[in-house]
Amino acid sequence: AQSVTQLGSHVSVSEGALVLLRCNYSSSVPPYLFWYVQYPNQGLQLLLKYTSAATLVKGINGFEAEFKKSETSFHLTKPSAHMSDAAEYFCAVSAGTSYDKVIFGPGTSLSVIP
């Protein structure tokens, strides 16, 4: 069975500072991993995904994530936070390739301080 934990339900960073959102997963099979962003009263938008190719994955809006099997982690980073990055971020894991079994983490709310 798969599971996802996200350390920190709320993260605050200053504008221009590094963004680091943590995600750890558990999966009995090689996982597919996703990061989604959700703005208030909006649906989810895919930031990036890991599908067993390169371990460093680059996504939209300057975000990237690194898959570390030894640490079962898939942390999301961005070198310099922008005010428009303030949103809810969800890490998700699926059992291999099957999307109907995607499990979402509890989410991390990112605030960006001017």
Add this chain to the structure above:
Amino acid sequence: DAMVIQNPRYQVTQFGKPVTLSCSQTLNHNVMYWYQQKSSQAPKLLFHYYDKDFNNEADTPDNFQSRRPNTSFCFLDIRSPGLGDAAMYLCATSRDLVNTEAFFGQGTRLTVV
């Protein structure tokens, strides 16, 4: 251009009064999903259609039903909404179940009074 469209964006319904939420897609994707997302929580999958095949999650209450009359449209029916059903309902589509990603609509926020 919006690819997954949910109507309405906001819906208020009375306790116990049936309500239907709508989702349409222009992507011609095989799979359509319905998620329930309560405040400050992760989305929870209710069910999905692969083409015309309906797949219900084991813990989805019987109060929730779905219809997919054609490829483009999918409906979520709540037969007797309770106060606990107030949530954001998200529709998503994917081309297939494997080697794919999901595209989400903007959601419908349901309020039960």
